[in-house]
Each structure stands twice: as structure tokens, then as C-alpha cells.
Amino acid sequence: MRIVGRIISYAVLVLIGLIGIAPFLYLLVLSSKARIDVLEVPPSLDFNWAQIKENYDVVINEKHYLTFVKNSIIITGVSTVFALVLGVPAGYAFSRLRFRGSETWASTILSFRFMPPVAVAIPIFLLIQHLGLTNSHLGLILPYIAFSLPLVIWIMIGFFDEIPIEIDEAAMMDGLTRPQVLFKVLLPLARPGMVVSATFGLIFIWNEFLLGLYVINSSEKETIPIAAASLLTVESPIDWNIAAAVGVLTVIPILFFTIVVQRYIVRGLTAGAVR
Amino acid sequence: MPAPAPADDLETGRKTSHAAPTQRRREVFLLLGPAVFYLLAFSVYPLAVSLARSFQDYDTTANTWTWIGTGNYRELFTSPEFWQVVKHTMVLTFAGVTIQVVLGTALALFFNQQLRGATLVRGIMILPMLLTPVVVGLMWRMLLNPEWGLLNWVFVELGFGQIGWLTDPNVALWTLVMVDSWQWTPFVFVIVYARLQALPEEVFEAGSVDGANWFQRTRYLTLPLLVPAIVFAAVFRGIDAFRTFDLVYGLTNGGPVQSTSTLSFEAFQNGFEFFRYGYASAIAYVMVIVAMIGITVLFRIVNPRKLQNV
Numbered sequence: 282m283r284i285v286g287r288i289i290s291y292a293v294l295v296l297i298g299l300i301g302i303a304p305f306l307y308l309l310v311l312s313s314k315a316r317i318d319v320l321e322v323p324p325s326l327d328f329n330w331a332q333i334k335e336n337y338d339v340v341i342n343e344k345h346y347l348t349f350v351k352n353s354i355i356i357t358g359v360s361t362v363f364a365l366v367l368g369v370p371a372g373y374a375f376s377r378l379r380f381r382g383s384e385t386w387a388s389t390i391l392s393f394r395f396m397p398p399v400a401v402a403i404p405i406f407l408l409i410q411h412l413g414l415t416n417s418h419l420g421l422i423l424p425y426i427a428f429s430l431p432l433v434i435w436i437m438i439g440f441f442d443e444i445p446i447e448i449d450e451a452a453m454m455d456g457l458t459r460p461q462v463l464f465k466v467l468l469p470l471a472r473p474g475m476v477v478s479a480t481f482g483l484i485f486i487w488n489e490f491l492l493g494l495y496v497i498n499s500s501e502k503e504t505i506p507i508a509a510a511s512l513l514t515v516e517s518p519i520d521w522n523i524a525a526a527v528g529v530l531t532v533i534p535i536l537f538f539t540i541v542v543q544r545y546i547v548r549g550l551t552a553g554a555v556r
Numbered sequence: 557m558p559a560p561a562p563a564d565d566l567e568t569g570r571k572t573s574h575a576a577p578t579q580r581r582r583e584v585f586l587l588l589g590p591a592v593f594y595l596l597a598f599s600v601y602p603l604a605v606s607l608a609r610s611f612q613d614y615d616t617t618a619n620t621w622t623w624i625g626t627g628n629y630r631e632l633f634t635s636p637e638f639w640q641v642v643k644h645t646m647v648l649t650f651a652g653v654t655i656q657v658v659l660g661t662a663l664a665l666f667f668n669q670q671l672r673g674a675t676l677v678r679g680i681m682i683l684p685m686l687l688t689p690v691v692v693g694l695m696w697r698m699l700l701n702p703e704w705g706l707l708n709w710v711f712v713e714l715g716f717g718q719i720g721w722l723t724d725p726n727v728a729l730w731t732l733v734m735v736d737s738w739q740w741t742p743f744v745f746v747i748v749y750a751r752l753q754a755l756p757e758e759v760f761e762a763g764s765v766d767g768a769n770w771f772q773r774t775r776y777l778t779l780p781l782l783v784p785a786i787v788f789a790a791v792f793r794g795i796d797a798f799r800t801f802d803l804v805y806g807l808t809n810g811g812p813v814q815s816t817s818t819l820s821f822e823a824f825q826n827g828f829e830f831f832r833y834g835y836a837s838a839i840a841y842v843m844v845i846v847a848m849i850g851i852t853v854l855f856r857i858v859n860p861r862k863l864q865n866v
Contacts, residue, residue, distance in 0.1 A: 290669065293666065294671055297666075298680050301683060301742075302680050305695065307699060320703065320704045322704055323709055324704055324705070324709050326706075370587040374588040375588075378583060380580065380584050386592075392855075395854075396599075396847060397798075397847055398799065399823040399824055399836070400603060400840035400843060400844045402824075402828075403828075404605035404609070405602045406828075423598060424598055427595060427597075430595060431595075459583045460583075460586060463587070490802045490805070491802070494828070505688070506689075509691060509694075510690045525694075525698065528691045531688050536683070546686075550685075
């Protein structure tokens with residue numbers, strides 16, 4: 282009886298894993314097929330090694346995919362760094378300094394995390410247009426910093442709260458000022474928090490779509506999701522094998538990143554931080 | 557670098573700065589100021605502009621704004637299309653979150669046993685939430701393709717007949733719910749599972765000693781203890797599902813015949829495709845108000861600073 286239970290448990294476990302990863306594996310298989318072979322019925326799951334180079338060649342060379350990767354890396358990297366520069370001291374202030382209305386301020390800032398992006402997208406788009414930043418990296422970086430800032434502050438408050446206040450007190454006894462305490466003593470201790478908030482900032486910005494769609498209107502400045510969307514939503518007939526290759530290349534950086542920072546992701550999720 | 561603090565400001569109490577008021581104000585200003593000003597410029601200001609625009613009408617040809625009072629809102633609330641979109645959003649939010657809570661909690665209970673390879677499967681489960689929504693839409697459009705899609709083929713072979721996953725207006729919204737659940741059930745799982753792992757051993761031991769079976773222990777001991785985490789995950793997920801945009805764009809583009817258009821998508825179409833900025837802002841503001849109610853509920857349930865300890 283117990284053996285039967287174990288077998289069922291393992292069958293369920295495999296099933297769960299399959300449901301999670303099968304759509305992605307299917308995308309991978311399709312990306313290796315010739316255009317005609319995608320349409321085969323019943324669907325075949327054969328991996329076509331001979332075709333794979335040709336498909337990815339089209340995406341990388343003809344569709345200039347590496348340009349989009351470069352744009353995404355620049356925009357995501359710069360935005361995340363600045364979000365941390367602004368957010369870490371703010372998180373520290375909320376954790377350590379009590380001032381009038383500090384709780385209200387914190388809640389208000391956190392609530393921006395839940396605002397529907399469409400509500401700010403139109404004015405931000407018009408603002409960026411007014412500043413003459415349409416179609417530039419900066420035009421996305423400026424709003425993206427604001428989008429990920431509440432998240433960074435939120436996560437950092439939690440991490441600073443866990444560091445004993447006696448450490449601050451001891452450092453201040455030694456004659457350090459508040460900012461010195463933060464930068465010299467606490468930052469090294471709060472590094473996991475910074476990794477968690479950077480991780481979520483990166484994922485969020487890497488995937489951001491709505492604003493990018495309208496701020497960027499020339500293909501050489503597009504980020505990956507926008508490029509993927511414009512390559513994929515073209516009216517049919519779509520070259521599905523090429524679309525699948527685009528999908529795979531979009532997902533692979535996230536995949537590697539996920540594997541590297543996996544434990545931080547779980548930590549961040551339980552901090553209520555996804556997206 | 558600021559000037560060194562005077563000696564008498566060095567003393568601090570727990571969570572409280574006993575520094576002189578001016579000194580403390582300067583510290584707060586220095587540490588918090590940049591973030592606050594940044595958010596004022598790129599979050600508060602746009603939200604305020606949106607509110608003002610929702611009472612205005614934009615003329616595309618003349619590039620001018622005219623005050624029309626509550627005109628946009630009146631048009632909104634009397635438009636059958638708007639109420640349709642509200643309905644879709646409600647279905648996606650409530651049906652989606654219900655499915656995700658039930659499955660996510662079940663998964664958490666399932667993983668609460670020692671299984672070889674469970675760590676790997678948990679790692680796989682995190683993946684869907686991190687994927688670019690446009691690609692998620694693409695993947696599922698392929699899986700469900702009526703001619704050659706793998707999942708569609710499986711359903712046909714199993715005798716369910718040809719289902720119009722993305723072409724039948726009565727089905728497409730539920731396809732959206734399904735894909736959203738595929739992507740976000742793991743979120744509920746992670747939250748509930750973390751809580752489950754944090755429960756003290758004694759809880760389970762006490763139950764076993766009393767001779768309660770697994771079902772009884774789960775129903776009367778474990779689940780009640782998980783309620784705070786489940787409620788938190790549900791409200792959190794609900795606020796996010798309410799503003800779903802990317803997945804709609806990638807999977808259905810609002811169709812067929814507007815049957816999957818959500819509030820976010822409707823606002824986006826009116827604003828960025830039809831250039832009805834004022835009307836779009838009114839839709840967006842209805843969303844802001846609903847989101848604020850959701851946030852208030854969420855922050856009532858958990859102190860925002862203590863979110864990490866749910």
C-alpha cells in the first residue's frame with residue numbers, strides 16, 4: 282500500500298514537472314524544424330539538428346537579434362543600478378529612522394508597486410515625448426527606474442530590519458555619521474537584499490513591454506520583448522519555426538539567470554516581490 | 557559627504573533616532589529625498605496628469621485638450637463595451653485566482669513529503685512566472701494551434717473534439733484563465749509552501765499522536781494555519797491579475813470579437829491605438845481606484861513591513 286502511494290506520488294511529481302517545462306520544450310523542438318515540418322499532423326517531436334543552424338541564423342543575422350539583446354542589457358542594467366542607488370538608502374531610512382508619517386510614506390511608496398501600468402503609461406509617454414527622449418535608451422531608463430524603485434525599497438526595508446540595530450549604534454559610537462554607517466558598515470551586510478532586489482528589478486525591466494512599445498519606434502532601439510512582439514504579431518502567415526527560435530532566444534537569458542540566482546528568487550517571492 | 561555629526565547626536569535608541577530634530581530631518585532628507593523626488597516626477601506626477609486628463613478630451617488633429625467634466629466617465633459607464641470588459645476582467649481575476657489558490661495550495665501540500673527530485677521540479681515551477689509574457693502567449697498559441705498544435709492534437713485524440721481555444725468567443729477567455737493559471741499557480745505555491753515549511757514540527761506530531769489520518773490532519777490542523785498565507789497570495793495575485801495586459805496582447809490581442817479584452821487592454825487600445833487619451837485615462841482611473849481598494853485590503857491583512865514574514 283505504501284509502495285503504491287510512493288509510485289503515485291512520483292507519477293504526480295513527473296507530471297507537474299512536465300506541465301511546467303513541456304511548453305518550453307515544445308518551443309525548442311519547433312525552433313529546430315523546417316517551415317513546412319511545423320505543420321505536420323500528428324505533431325512530431327523530432328529534433329531536426331540539420332535545420333537548427335539555419336533557423337537561428339535567420340533570427341540572429343537577418344533579424345538582428347543581437348542588437349535587441351544589447352539594448353535590453355543596457356537598459357535593464359542601467360535602470361537597475363540607479364534603482365538600487367536611490368532605493369537602498371530609502372529602505373535604510375524607513376528601517377532605521379522614525380519620523381512623522383514614516384509608516385504612511387512607506388505604504389504609499391509600496392502601493393505604487395500595484396498601480397496599473399496603463400494609468401501612468403500615457404502621461405509618461407507624453408512626458409518622454411515632451412523631453413525629446415522618444416526612441417532613446419534614456420526614454421525607457423528614466424521611467425523604468427521609477428517602476429522598479431518601490432520594489433527595491435520594499436525588499437530593502439525587510440533586509441535592513443533583520444540587521445540588529447546594535448550594529449548601527451556601535452558604528453555611531455565610533456563616530457560615523459548615518460550615511461557612513463550605511464555605506465561602510467551596513468551595505469556589506471545587506472548584500473543579499475541588494476541581490477534579491479536587483480534580481481527582481483532585472484526580471485521586471487527585462488520583461489517590460491507596454492511602455493517600450495510606444496517609447497521606442499525604430500527597430501534598432503527595441504528591447505527583446507518589443508522586438509519579439511513585432512516579429513511575432515505580424516499578421517499571418519507567420520514563419521512559426523522562426524517565431525519559435527525568437528521565443529527560445531528571448532527565454533534563454535532568463536533561464537540562465539534564473540539558475541544562477543534561484544535561491545534569491547524564492548527569497549524575493551516570499552517577500553511578495555514578483556513582477 | 558555631509559559634515560560629521562556633533563557628539564550629542566550619536567546616541568540612538570531602538571528604531572528611533574534621538575538626534576536633534578534638524579539633524580534627523582537632514583538625515584531623512586539625505587537618504588530618502590532622492591527616491592521620493594524621483595517617484596514624485598515619474599510616478600506621482602503622471603498619476604496626477606492621468607487624473608486631470610480623464611476629465612478632458614484630446615483632439616488629435618489640433619493637438620489640444622478641452623475640459624469636458626465627467627463626460628468620459630459618463631460615456632464609460634453607459635457603454636456596453638466597457639461593462640463587457642469589466643466582466644472579462646472580473647472572470648480573469650476571480651476565476652483565475654480561485655484556480656491558482658486551489659492548485660497552488662494542493663501543490664504545497666503535495667511537496668510537503670520527502671520525494672527524490674522534488675527540488676528540481678520546484679525549480680522548474682519557478683520558471684513560468686519569469687518568462688516574458690509575449691513569449692508565453694506565443695508558446696500557447698503554438699500548443700493550441702487548431703491545425704498542428706500539440707496540445708490541441710492531444711485533446712482531439714482524447715475525444716474532446718475540436719475546441720476553439722482562441723477562436724471561439726465563448727472559450728477564449730477561459731483559455732486566457734488557463735494560461736494565466738499555468739504561469740501564476742507557482743506563485744501561490746511558493747508563498748504557501750514557504751509558510752508550510754515554517755510551521756513548527758509539533759503541529760504535525762500532535763496530530764499523529766491523536767491518531768488523526770492525513771486528511772483530518774490537513775483539514776483541521778494544517779489548512780487553518782495556512783490561511784493567512786493563502787489569503788495574502790490570493791489578494792496579491794488578484795491585484796496583479798486585475799491589471800493583466802501583456803498576456804492578452806501576446807495570446808489573443810483582445811479577440812476574438814473583443815471577448816478577451818481586459819480593462820488594461822481596453823485602456824491601451826483607446827489610448828495608444830485610437831489616440832483617445834482622455835477616455836483611456838478615465839478607464840485607467842477606474843482601475844487605479846479599484847487597485848487602491850485592493851491595496852488597502854492587502855495592507856490591512858499584513859503590515860507592509862512584515863510582508864516577508866507571512
